[in-house]
Amino acid sequence: MTRWQALDELQQAGVSVFVSMSPTYPTMGEDDFHELLSYFRALGEVVVFHEPINPRGANFQQCLTAAEQAGYDDVVEELQQMQDSHQYWVEYALEQLNTVQQVATRFDGLDVHSWPDDELVRSTSGQLRSKLTAMQEAVSPESFSERETDTSSDRSLE
Numbered sequence: 001m002t003r004w005q006a007l008d009e010l011q012q013a014g015v016s017v018f019v020s021m022s023p024t025y026p027t028m029g030e031d032d033f034h035e036l037l038s039y040f041r042a043l044g045e046v047v048v049f050h051e052p053i054n055p056r057g058a059n060f061q062q063c064l065t066a067a068e069q070a071g072y073d074d075v076v077e078e079l080q081q082m083q084d085s086h087q088y089w090v091e092y093a094l095e096q097l098n099t100v101q102q103v104a105t106r107f108d109g110l111d112v113h114s115w116p117d118d119e120l121v122r123s124t125s126g127q128l129r130s131k132l133t134a135m136q137e138a139v140s141p142e143s144f145s146e147r148e149t150d151t152s153s154d155r156s157l158e
Contacts, residue, residue, distance in 0.1 A: 023053030026078035052096040
């Protein structure tokens with residue numbers, strides 16, 4: 001609640017608010033994402049950054065340990081399957097990206113900038129790979145001050 005209140009205060013003060021909804025876990029589904037995105041949308045104009053958990057990520061083991069210590073056996077089991085099976089992780093990550101994007105369409109004006117991992121992109125082909133690459137290359141929708149949008153510092157690949 002402290003973070004929520006801080007975001008709300010910043011938003012009311014006119015400060016641009018960005019939220020990181022990551023990592024998302026394999027036990028999270030459509031209802032979970034709807035609940036989270038509804039909270040974020042209630043803040044007003046926010047940009048949500050999303051990334052599914054990645055077993056290669058530095059924080060993966062910390063998440064696994066925390067789930068074990070908290071007694072979230074279902075989460076532990078799913079995370080261990082991801083760690084053991086690359087294909088399982090690929091299927092999970094694709095499902096998560098798709099579900100979050102689909103749920104986000106229910107919230108008019110809510111921008112969700114999903115980030116597929118490079119390894120996920122390499123694990124796909126054809127139209128799916130093109131879509132994931134486009135997600136990676138999309139300029140995130142946050143606005144910057146005039147000084148920060150100087151074209152000489154533009155890092156986008158065109």
